[in-house]
Amino acid sequence: MQAEIIAVGTEILLGQITNTNSTYIARGLAELGIDSYYQTVVGDNPQRLSAVIEIAAQRNDLVILTGGLGPTKDDLTKQTLARYLNVALVEDRAAMQKITAWFAANDKVMTANNRLQALYPAGAQPLANHNGMAVGAFYQSENSADFLLLPGPPRELAAMFDSEAKPKLAAAYGEQARIYSRVMRFYGISESELATRLQSLIDKQQAVTIAPYAKTNEVTLRLSAQAETEAAAKAMIDKVDHQIKATIGAFFYGYGDDNSLVATVINQMIAAKLSITAAESLTAGLFQSTIGSVSGVSAIFPGGFVTYANEAKHQLVNVPQAIIDTEGVVSEATAKAMASGAKQQLNTAVGISFTGVAGPGTLEGQPAGTVWIGLAYRDQPAKAKQYHFAGSRQQIRMRSVMAGLDLLRHALDADTDLKK
Amino acid sequence: MQAEIIAVGTEILLGQITNTNSTYIARGLAELGIDSYYQTVVGDNPQRLSAVIEIAAQRNDLVILTGGLGPTKDDLTKQTLARYLNVALVEDRAAMQKITAWFAANDKVMTANNRLQALYPAGAQPLANHNGMAVGAFYQSENSADFLLLPGPPRELAAMFDSEAKPKLAAAYGEQARIYSRVMRFYGISESELATRLQSLIDKQQAVTIAPYAKTNEVTLRLSAQAETEAAAKAMIDKVDHQIKATIGAFFYGYGDDNSLVATVINQMIAAKLSITAAESLTAGLFQSTIGSVSGVSAIFPGGFVTYANEAKHQLVNVPQAIIDTEGVVSEATAKAMASGAKQQLNTAVGISFTGVAGPGTLEGQPAGTVWIGLAYRDQPAKAKQYHFAGSRQQIRMRSVMAGLDLLRHALDADTDLKK
Numbered sequence: 015m016q017a018e019i020i021a022v023g024t025e026i027l028l029g030q031i032t033n034t035n036s037t038y039i040a041r042g043l044a045e046l047g048i049d050s051y052y053q054t055v056v057g058d059n060p061q062r063l064s065a066v067i068e069i070a071a072q073r074n075d076l077v078i079l080t081g082g083l084g085p086t087k088d089d090l091t092k093q094t095l096a097r098y099l100n101v102a103l104v105e106d107r108a109a110m111q112k113i114t115a116w117f118a119a120n121d122k123v124m125t126a127n128n129r130l131q132a133l134y135p136a137g138a139q140p141l142a143n144h145n146g147m148a149v150g151a152f153y154q155s156e157n158s159a160d161f162l163l164l165p166g167p168p169r170e171l172a173a174m175f176d177s178e179a180k181p182k183l184a185a186a187y188g189e190q191a192r193i194y195s196r197v198m199r200f201y202g203i204s205e206s207e208l209a210t211r212l213q214s215l216i217d218k219q220q221a222v223t224i225a226p227y228a229k230t231n232e233v234t235l236r237l238s239a240q241a242e243t244e245a246a247a248k249a250m251i252d253k254v255d256h257q258i259k260a261t262i263g264a265f266f267y268g269y270g271d272d273n274s275l276v277a278t279v280i281n282q283m284i285a286a287k288l289s290i291t292a293a294e295s296l297t298a299g300l301f302q303s304t305i306g307s308v309s310g311v312s313a314i315f316p317g318g319f320v321t322y323a324n325e326a327k328h329q330l331v332n333v334p335q336a337i338i339d340t341e342g343v344v345s346e347a348t349a350k351a352m353a354s355g356a357k358q359q360l361n362t363a364v365g366i367s368f369t370g371v372a373g374p375g376t377l378e379g380q381p382a383g384t385v386w387i388g389l390a391y392r393d394q395p396a397k398a399k400q401y402h403f404a405g406s407r408q409q410i411r412m413r414s415v416m417a418g419l420d421l422l423r424h425a426l427d428a429d430t431d432l433k434k
Numbered sequence: 435m436q437a438e439i440i441a442v443g444t445e446i447l448l449g450q451i452t453n454t455n456s457t458y459i460a461r462g463l464a465e466l467g468i469d470s471y472y473q474t475v476v477g478d479n480p481q482r483l484s485a486v487i488e489i490a491a492q493r494n495d496l497v498i499l500t501g502g503l504g505p506t507k508d509d510l511t512k513q514t515l516a517r518y519l520n521v522a523l524v525e526d527r528a529a530m531q532k533i534t535a536w537f538a539a540n541d542k543v544m545t546a547n548n549r550l551q552a553l554y555p556a557g558a559q560p561l562a563n564h565n566g567m568a569v570g571a572f573y574q575s576e577n578s579a580d581f582l583l584l585p586g587p588p589r590e591l592a593a594m595f596d597s598e599a600k601p602k603l604a605a606a607y608g609e610q611a612r613i614y615s616r617v618m619r620f621y622g623i624s625e626s627e628l629a630t631r632l633q634s635l636i637d638k639q640q641a642v643t644i645a646p647y648a649k650t651n652e653v654t655l656r657l658s659a660q661a662e663t664e665a666a667a668k669a670m671i672d673k674v675d676h677q678i679k680a681t682i683g684a685f686f687y688g689y690g691d692d693n694s695l696v697a698t699v700i701n702q703m704i705a706a707k708l709s710i711t712a713a714e715s716l717t718a719g720l721f722q723s724t725i726g727s728v729s730g731v732s733a734i735f736p737g738g739f740v741t742y743a744n745e746a747k748h749q750l751v752n753v754p755q756a757i758i759d760t761e762g763v764v765s766e767a768t769a770k771a772m773a774s775g776a777k778q779q780l781n782t783a784v785g786i787s788f789t790g791v792a793g794p795g796t797l798e799g800q801p802a803g804t805v806w807i808g809l810a811y812r813d814q815p816a817k818a819k820q821y822h823f824a825g826s827r828q829q830i831r832m833r834s835v836m837a838g839l840d841l842l843r844h845a846l847d848a849d850t851d852l853k854k
Contacts, residue, residue: 025645025647026456026457026473027460027472028460028464029458029459029462029463029464031457032452032453032454032457033457033473034452036453037446037449037453038449039449040449041448041449041450043449044448050447050448051447051477051479051482052447052474052482053446053447055456055472055473055474056472057471062471062472065493066472073485084648085626086629086646087629087633088645088646116824119822120822120824125626125627125630127626127629127630128626225448225450292740297723297726298722298723298725298726298735299714299721299722299726299738300719302718302723302740303718303719303720303722303723303831306716306718306719306740306742306792306831307827307831309793309827311742312742315718315742315743316742316743316745316746317739317740317741317743317746317747318740319738319739319740320722320738320739320740321737322726322732322735322736322737323736323737325736326736326737327737329780360746360749373729374729407729408727411723411727
C-alpha cells in the first residue's frame with residue numbers, strides 16, 4: 015500500500031505559504047501504516063495538474079489531493095480529477111444544504127460559484143467538511159489508483175482528514191497492521207536536548223518508534239507501536255513511556271495531540287476550585303487571553319488587569335510608587351507587588367504578573383527579553399522569577415506566557431493541599 | 435525559464451518535519467523571475483530519486499535539489515545526480531580544508547564518510563557552505579536541464595542559496611524579465627465574494643495577474659506584473675489597483691505582506707496621539723494582547739481591563755448593577771457602559787469593549803457567537819454594535835477582535851479632526 019500526496023496551490027509554488035498540509039497528511043499516513051514515497055506540489059493549472067495526477071496514479075495505489083476545492087475560478091482540482099477519471103461531478107445534498115443555510119443565515123447573496131463547493135466526482139463517497147463548505151471525496155477504483163480529495167485551508171483539512179478520511183482509509187486498507195500511538199508533551203526542554211538525552215533509548219528501540227517533534231515553545235514525542243490489538247500496543251508503549259519519564263520526567267506535563275500546557279494547568283485549577291487573576295505589562299493581556307481559550311475557565315477567572323503604563327500599575331493594582339521609583343518596573347519587587355495587588359483586588363486564590371522588556375528597544379537599561387514573572391499563590395508570600403528570553407517581540411511575549419503557566423504548574427504540583 | 439525544486443528526505447515523507455526549504459527556495463525563484471510549476475519530495479532512496487530527477491529534467495530548464503549532502507549513509511543526493519549526469523565526483527579543496535581543520539580543532543577523529551561532504555559533480559561550480567561542511571554545486575548543461583545542489587539543514591540552505599546560488603542564477607538566466615508585485619489587504623469581505631466582484635477585472639487582465647488569498651479573517655490580493663523596469667511595472671499595477679478600489683475599496687485597509695489590520699489602526703492612532711483602553715469579557719485580553727503586538731503602542735495604551743465575571747464588570751469599570759440585572763451582560767447597554775467606564779477609569783481618548791458568548795454553551799439564552807462591541811470614541815456618545823460570528827470558541831474570540839479593530843478603523847476614517 016503506497017500513497018502520494020499532491021498539494022495544489024500556486025501560492026506554495028511562489029513561496030507565499032508553506033506546505034504544512036502535506037506534513038499533516040504524511041504523519042497520518044505513517045500512523046495508518048501506509049507508505050508514502052513521493053509528495054508533489056503543482057499550481058492551479060489543469061494541464062499540469064492532470065500530468066502530475068497521471069504520474070502519481072502510475073506509481074501509487076492511492077493519490078491524495080489537497081487544495082483547489084473552493085469557490086473561485088482558480089479552484090479546479092475536482093473538475094480536473096473528474097475529467098481524468100471520466101466521471102461527472104454530482105451534488106452532495108448535505109453540503110448544499112449547509113451552503114444555502116449559511117448564506118441565508120448571514121444574509122448574503124449566494125453566487126453560482128458557491129454551488130461548486132458541494133460537488134464531488136460521481137462514484138466517490140463524499141466527505142463532510144466540519145470547518146468549511148467544500149465537500150471532500152474518497153474514490154475507490156478497480157482499474158487505477160484510488161483518490162482522496164481534501165480541502166486546502168489547514169483547519170478544514172485537519173478536521174476532514176482525521177474524522178472523515180482516516181476511518182475510511184483504515185476500513186479500505188484494513189489488512190495493514192494497525193499502528194497505535196501516544197503523544198507525550200514536554201515544556202522547558204529543547205528538541206535537540208531531548209533527542210540527545212533519549213538517544214540510546216531511541217537507538218535500541220525496535221518495537222516502539224519514538225519520534226520527537228519541535229512545536230512552538232514545547233516538544234512532543236510520538237510513541238508508535240505496531241500490534242494486532244490495542245492492548246498489546248498499549249503494553250509496549252507503557253514500558254517505553256516509563257523509561258522516558260525516568261530520564262526527562264521533570265519536563266513532562268501531559269498526554270495527547272489536543273492537549274496544551276494551558277489546558278493542563280487551567281483544568282487542574284478548575285478541579286481544585288482555585289481562582290486566578292493576572293496583572294500583565296509586557297504581555298498586555300496575552301496570558302489572560304490564553305487562559306480564556308480554555309472552555310470552563312469562567313468558574314475560576316473573574317478577570318484581571320493590563321497594566322502597561324507605570325501609572326496603571328499604581329492605579330489598577332496598587333504597586334507602591336516608591337517601588338517603581340526605586341526598583342524600576344522591570345524588577346522583582348514590582349513583579350511581586352503586581353501579583354499580590356491583582357490577587358487582592360479581585361480576591362482570588364492566585365495572582366500572577368508579567369513585567370519586562372518585549373523589545374525591540376531596551377527599558378530601564380535592560381535588554382529585550384528580560385522578564386520578571388510574579389506569583390502570589392494562596393497564603394504563601396509572593397515570589398518572582400527572572401527570565402531572559404530570546405526572539406522577536408511576539409516570541410518574547412509568548413515565551414513569557416508559557417513560563418508563567420509552567421511556574422503555576424510547579425506551584426500546583428507542590429501544593430500538598432491538592433493531593434488530599 | 436522554468437525550475438523545479440526537489441526536496442530529498444524521508445523525514446518529510448513521514449511528516450516529521452515540514453518542508454520549509456522548498457518555501458524558501460520558491461520565494462527566491464519568484465524574486466529572480468524564474469517560473470516554478472512543480473515541487474517534489476522524495477526519500478533517501480537512489481532509485482526513486484533517479485526517477486524524479488528524470489521527470490524533473492524533462493519538464494524544466496533547471497532542477498534544484500535540496501538535502502542529502504551530509505556524511506551519513508542516507509545522504510545519496512550528489513552520488514545519484516552524478517550517476518544520472520554520468521560524471522565523476524571531484525573534491526573541492528576549500529571545503530576539504532575546512533572539514534580537516536574542524537576535526538583537528540575539535541580533537542575528533544575524522545572518518546572516511548566526512549570526506550564525502552567535500553565532493554561535487556565534475557564540471558559543476560562548487561558553492562561554499564558558510565554554515566556547515568557539505569559543499570553545494572551549480573551544474574550547467576547544454577543537453578539537459580541545469581542542476582543546483584543545496585544542503586538540507588535550513589540554516590545552511592538559506593545562506594548558500596542567498597549568497598552563493600542566487601548571484602550565479604541571476605548571472606546565468608539574467609535575461610529574464612523581473613516580476614514585481616504588490617499586496618492589497620481587505621477585511622470584511624470573503625475570498626469568494628471578492629473573487630466574484632472582481633471576476634471581470636481578473637478575466638480581462640493580461641499584463642497584471644490578480645491572485646486572491648484567504649488569510650485568517652482577512653483576504654489579500656497579490657498584483658504581479660512582468661516588466662523591464664520597476665517604474666513600468668508600478669504604472670501597470672497602479673492602474674489595476676485603482677480599478678480594484680473602485681469596486682471593493684470599502685473593504686481595503688492597507689498594503690504589504692507584513693501589514694495587518696491591527697498595525698494599520700494602531701499606527702494611525704499613534705500618529706494622531708489618540709490613547710485607547712479596553713474592557714474585555716469574552717475576548718479575555720485578546721484585543722489588548724493584539725494591540726500589544728504593535729511596537730510603539732505604549733505611547734497610546736496605558737492598559738486596560740479583563741472583566742470576565744459580572745462582578746468584575748461592575749467593580750473594575752463601573753457598569754451599573756441595574757444594567758446587568760435588567761439588560762443582561764450580552765447587551766447593547768452593558769457594551770456601552772463597559773467602553774465608557776474603561777475610558778473614564780484610565781482617562782483615554784477611546785474606550786472599546788467586548789461582551790458576548792464565546793461558547794461552546796449559550797449565555798443568558800443567547801447562542802455562541804452573539805457579540806456586542808462597544809465604542810466610546812472621544813467626545814461622541816458611546817455606541818455598540820451587535821455581531822453574530824460563526825466558528826469555534828477561539829474563532830469567535832478572534833473574529834470579535836478583528837471586528838473591533840474594523841470599528842475603530844471606520845471611526846478614525848470618519849474623524850474629520852484627524853484630516854486637518
